[in-house]
Amino acid sequence: MLSFDAFAADRLARLLRFATALTCDPHLAQDIVQEVMIRAQSRWSRISALDAPDHYVKRMITNEYLSWRRRRAARDIVSAHSTLEAIGPPVGDPAHQHAEREAMRARIATLPRKQRAAIVLRYYEDNTDDEIAKVLGCSAGTVRSHISRALGTLRAGASDFAVTEAYR
Amino acid sequence: MTLDKTESLIRDAITDQAARAVDADTVLRELRKSSRRTRPAVLVFAAAAVVIAVVSAVVIPGLVRGERPAQVGTPDTVTKIVDQTILVMGMDRFAHTDVVMLVRLTAAGLTAISVPRDAFVEIPGHGKGKANSAYERGRLAAEQRGLDGPAAMKAGAETAMATFGSLTGVPIDHYAVIDMSAIASLVDAVGGVEVCLNAATKDPTSGANFTAGSQTLAGAQALAFVRQRHHLPNGDLDRVKRQQALFKALATKLGSSDLRPFVGAVRDHVVTDMDLVGLAELGSKRAVRTGMVPVGAEVNSPSAGFGFEMSAEKVHSYVTEMFGSGEQGGGGDTPGPACVD
Numbered sequence: 473m474l475s476f477d478a479f480a481a482d483r484l485a486r487l488l489r490f491a492t493a494l495t496c497d498p499h500l501a502q503d504i505v506q507e508v509m510i511r512a513q514s515r516w517s518r519i520s521a522l523d524a525p526d527h528y529v530k531r532m533i534t535n536e537y538l539s540w541r542r543r544r545a546a547r548d549i550v551s552a553h554s555t556l557e558a559i560g561p562p563v564g565d566p567a568h569q570h571a572e573r574e575a576m577r578a579r580i581a582t583l584p585r586k587q588r589a590a591i592v593l594r595y596y597e598d599n600t601d602d603e604i605a606k607v608l609g610c611s612a613g614t615v616r617s618h619i620s621r622a623l624g625t626l627r628a629g630a631s632d633f634a635v636t637e638a639y640r
Numbered sequence: 641m642t643l644d645k646t647e648s649l650i651r652d653a654i655t656d657q658a659a660r661a662v663d664a665d666t667v668l669r670e671l672r673k674s675s676r677r678t679r680p681a682v683l684v685f686a687a688a689a690v691v692i693a694v695v696s697a698v699v700i701p702g703l704v705r706g707e708r709p710a711q712v713g714t715p716d717t718v719t720k721i722v723d724q725t726i727l728v729m730g731m732d733r734f735a736h737t738d739v740v741m742l743v744r745l746t747a748a749g750l751t752a753i754s755v756p757r758d759a760f761v762e763i764p765g766h767g768k769g770k771a772n773s774a775y776e777r778g779r780l781a782a783e784q785r786g787l788d789g790p791a792a793m794k795a796g797a798e799t800a801m802a803t804f805g806s807l808t809g810v811p812i813d814h815y816a817v818i819d820m821s822a823i824a825s826l827v828d829a830v831g832g833v834e835v836c837l838n839a840a841t842k843d844p845t846s847g848a849n850f851t852a853g854s855q856t857l858a859g860a861q862a863l864a865f866v867r868q869r870h871h872l873p874n875g876d877l878d879r880v881k882r883q884q885a886l887f888k889a890l891a892t893k894l895g896s897s898d899l900r901p902f903v904g905a906v907r908d909h910v911v912t913d914m915d916l917v918g919l920a921e922l923g924s925k926r927a928v929r930t931g932m933v934p935v936g937a938e939v940n941s942p943s944a945g946f947g948f949e950m951s952a953e954k955v956h957s958y959v960t961e962m963f964g965s966g967e968q969g970g971g972g973d974t975p976g977p978a979c980v981d
Binding site: 480498501591 | 646647652654656658659736770
């Protein structure tokens, strides 16, 4: 059986990246991952006996994020706006691509939590609808609806961005 | 999965976001440190538990006579708790009882003995486990048997009573489970507490941001005060001192406050099988002393993580001594306010 220390050494970096993608806030991600890992350690005998301990821990992280205090969530949106404003005019193709990605990153940060979690699990973790449903504790249908709404928002934002860029 | 242009952009953007993660080695070091430490704020919750027990015993009967505090169990019995052993547990939001105390009220005062959360104990019906998991294991098992919320909580408390009764060799008569998130409202309820710091300190993780010298802390600040574990000269040792400082501050404040708001704050956060109305006879018994059961070697098993081995023999004789020695000192809190780091 994998020891907790070995698990932590092996997976912590990946879990931190996942949590950072979820929260759009590296420090909140750190808090959440630390908290979850301490809890996981105290139940490690049970978690390590599971088929995929890392999935379980990922689920703990997602739940922790979804239930995180409202106060923290407000910060996401503030940072999203400031990122949007910080984007300078495009000067060339790589810069334009960069700006486009930055704008997208900022828009993802403004998504409602469950939608954002679904998007991250889909596009970053490459999970299927069923896998996402398990993590979020809802049906696959709900997952599809989260993703389609999120995509709607993000696509609308992307075309706004393109239009703005075209008229610069 | 084939992605269109926007989806590719989304993936790239999320990857960018993920790349902003903090360094894993830093977090790993933190984790290794924290696994060898008491969880933040455990002791103060223990302290608060004692204060709550005292206040419950002393004050509630006078204020809520005829009105029943939140409880599960046997609401219609009037409980006499003198010379009875009460299991007081402080529960975090993950249902771990990170505070476990055996409290005994005698004519001379109140004695509270803590069991560290990481003590490996025999949990009847569940094998060996950490002290802080006894309640939740019992509760979950009851839920699986189809019991509803309060009944499952009662079953969890009973599992914990059996666990700590056998660990200490003292039969446990009653239980009180306290929601530890109550600490901030408790401090606010007494209008803040006075503490003194040797140096100014700031720590974004806990939200601590204090100046040097004497100051009054409101509830949220008091939480940060006892949760801070970074940027302290002696790490955990300093935190323990802070927890004791907050305990004394709370106790001092209680002596001079209008206790009504405090009682209100307490009442909503306690689940107990005691009818607190029966406690009026304890009137003026205020002497409190605290101690901790002796722990054995640190073990770090791959299956259960870090913890302490416990020697039943040593625990039994310690508890017998503490509960037996009544009014003598020994392990009591030293009086007087002192500055901490």
